[in-house]
Every structure is written in C-alpha cells, then in structure tokens.
Amino acid sequence: MSEPAAAMSAVNSQLSEISPAHAQYLNMLKRKKITVRATQFIILFLCVALWEILARAAIIDPFITSQPSRIIRTIGVLYNEGALFQHIGVTCLETIIGFLLGTVSGVLCAIALWWSKFLSEVSEPYLVVLNSLPKIALGPVFIVWIGAGPVAIIVMTLAISLIVTILEVLNGFMGVDQQKIKLVHSFGGTKYQVLTKVLLPASFPSIINALKVNVGLSWVGVIVGEFLVSRAGLGYLIVYGGQVFRLDLVMTSVVILGIAAMVMYQGVVWFESFVLRKNGHAQREEKDW
C-alpha cells in the first residue's frame, strides 16, 4: 500500500528540518506580528499621553474629561477605602452568574426545541417577538416582581442573553449534515445518541460563538441592571459618579470595566482553544496561518 506510506512521509517531512526559505517565511510572520503589537501599544500610549498633556495644559477641562493620573489616583483612593475589589467583585460575580445561566439554559432550551418539532413550531412567533423586543424595557418589571437587588440584575442579564443563545445554538443544530445523523441511525442509534454523538460536538463552533456574543451581552445586562437598582458594583459607580459629577469615578469605572470584559472574553477564547486542542482541531488552525 503505497498511499499511506506516501502520506506518512509527507507528515514526517513536516516535522523534520525546516528549509531556509521556510525559516525566512516564519521569521517574516513573526516580525509582522511584533510590528502589529508594537503599533497597538504605541497608539494606546499616545492616546493616554495626549489626554494627560492636554489636561495638564488646561486645553481640555479635567473636571469634564478626567485624566489618566486622576484615574490612577481614584483607583488608589477606592483601594484604600477597601471599596475597589468589592465593586469589581459584585459586578464580575453578577456577570459570570448571568453569563453561565444564559449559556446553559440557552443550550438546554435549544436542545428542547430541536427534540420536539411541535415545541419549536409553537414557540417560533414568541421567540421572534422576544428576540426583537428591547429587553431593557423589561427592567422595571423585573424590579417590581423580584425586588431591587442582585437577583433582578441577574434576571436582566438572562433576559438579554437567553434568546440570542437559543437562536444561535439552534441554528448550529440545523446546520449539521443530515447524512451524519443518518449514519448514527444506521447503526441503530437513538435520538439521544444523535444529540450527544453528532449534534453537540458538530455545533461546538456555534456554541462558542454564542458564548462570545454572550460575554458582551452579559456585561450590558449587568450594567443596565446596576443602573436601575444597585447599591454596589461598577455600574452603580458610573451612575453615582455621573449624578454627583465626579467624572474621575465614571472614567475609572469604565476603564476597569473594559479590562474586566477583555479578561472574560479571553477566558472564552482560551476555553475554545483548550477544547479544540483536546479534539485535534488545533492542526486546522495552524494550517490556516
């Protein structure tokens, strides 16, 4: 059998010594990457520096715009008061709970809708309406029903992320090749086995996609919720700072929020590559580069 042997040697040649041209190519890629990173950093640095200089030179009013050094000072003050991590903690906890609840219940609902064609046909108009409804409009309803507190905030988050998750995951399920499902049936597989052996693994990319969208939506839900009800958290600090005209506090909270959201998004990306690597998809990504 010459065919496998040929393929084997192809695999081996990938592993062995790299040619000078290939080394040069890799070097070029690396240099390109460094240039991008450096430019990104320089832009950030220039913006912050410009902001600081303009504020110091009194060209812009730091009372309105705040300024980097004051943001750092505000962080210091919050830290000394012991309030910094309390606020960050409250918001992050609410977001993570809302995010996990939204994702898990969204996937479960999508499974239920796939399982029962009747259920999915019945619920279709409701999903359409709920999907287009601005969920923020429901905020006051949640507060009246549940009371002003973290639970109302989490419900708000759930309301924003749930429908999107259901639709995204269901879409992934529908996109699975029918022949793969037929294959499972041909071995005498049950509907449950179709779900676990084909549907869930095959629609992993859409589930991850839903997760990525959900990270952003969860932050929206939590901050909106905090605007409406809370006594603590970054959203609360933003509203409070705005009301008492302490823009330093507002800007500080926004900066912290940005960092926290980025960390959480990176968490999802890390989870994705972890699962993909475990299932051998890493090779494909490498090929794409």
Add this chain to the structure above:
Amino acid sequence: MKPVVEVRGVAMTYQSPNGEIQALDNIDFAVSEGEFVSIVGPSGCGKSTLLSIISGLLSPTSGEVLLYGERNAGSSKKTGYMLQKDHLFEWRTILQNVLLGVEIQKALNPETKEKAINYLKTYGLYEFRNKYPEQLSGGMRQRAALIRTLVPNPQILLLDEAFSALDYQTRLAVSEDIYDIIRKEKKTAILVTHDISEAISMSDRIVVLSHRPGRLKRIHNIKLSCTSRTPINCREAPEFRYYFQEIWRELDIHV
C-alpha cells in the same frame, strides 16, 4: 441456498403537501450469501430509497424485506450502511471514528476494540489511528469509513453511491480497494450506483430499475471472462461493452 436478503413486493409512496409521490412499485428480488449485487436506474428512480428500506431505516408502504428469513424492522445489526461521503467525524481520531458503530450499539469492549485495531492494521491505517480525518487522503478516509461499517460485524453491506463523492481516479482505486476488502471479509453487498461501468465491473448481478415509480426492469447475471476478478481487470473483459450497451438501453435516459 437460502437467500440472505429477500425483497418481496416492496412499494413506497411518499406523502407531501403537493400530493403523493410513488417512488417504488412492486420490487422483488433476492440476494444470496456472498453475492455482490448492484442496483442501477435513472436518477430519481428510488434506488436509494430501496436501500434505506432494506437497511430498515425506512418502512415500505407495502411489501416486506426479509434478512436471513426474518422480517426486518428497525435498523438491523445484520446490515452495515455506507453513505456517499465518508462522514468521518472531524472531532474524533480515526480509531474513535471506526469505533462509532460499536459505541452506539453499546458493544464497545476490549474485544471489539481489538477487532477495530486489527482492521486498521490489515488495511494500512494503523499508523493513522490517532490522526484526525482531515489529515488523511480521500481514499484512506473512505477505507476508514468502510472499517467503521465493518467493526460491528454486519453480514450485509449496503453501499449507497459509496464512491460518487470521489474524483474519478480515486474512485477507481477506492472501488478496487473496497471490493477487495468486501471479498476478503466474505460479506454480501448491495451497491446502489448510477455508474454503469462501476456496476458491471464489481457485480455478480445487476438489478435495473425503471423511471419513477421504480419498477424492476431486468436482472443481469454478469459473467465476465477476465483473468483475475478485480474491478479494473474486468473493465477489459470482452463482454463488458455488451453489458454496458444493454443496460444503457434499458435505462432509457433522455435529456
């Protein structure tokens, strides 16, 4: 000899909002142990439907299918189904892929695993057991798909245009390969194809179906005088052209 597969008066009618579509009408034939039978017919004549009925994935509107003399209800462990494409799961390694069938049938144990590994060794895929499907060539993937079908030990193989997704050269090589495996494992096989040459070169008998609704038009016993009975060699046999002309006329294709 008792036939392995008996198709008795099978008819199939699909219901749709726009009316009924009669796909198959009164199909009768039998396949005996170790035989290789092809089903050919014009497109849309219901040949894939017939295969699904034999496998038990579909129930006929009337008539019945007997496997080893028993009425077939539901997907049977006696049959193994091969689809047009390999449909290896890209998130599973080759070994995990070929174990899919026994895993689904809850028969995954050291014995069946050993068997799968032996198949991989015999058919040159053992080195690739921990690779993922995308790292294999089309021919190797098709071979892995066949092993996946063989591991649960079906006696009857149902090949649903199993080579048509491959390019022509690979297709010739793969059909040679798979024909060889099927003979070596002494399986009974039913191949659905629209490729007349493929059918003649591989089969002991060919069932020709008519336009929709598919009816049995004729059954050919293929007797080719070739030195070694491999699909490629058989294409050189003098009778090959005769069968080709005959079947081509019977298919009655107008475009």
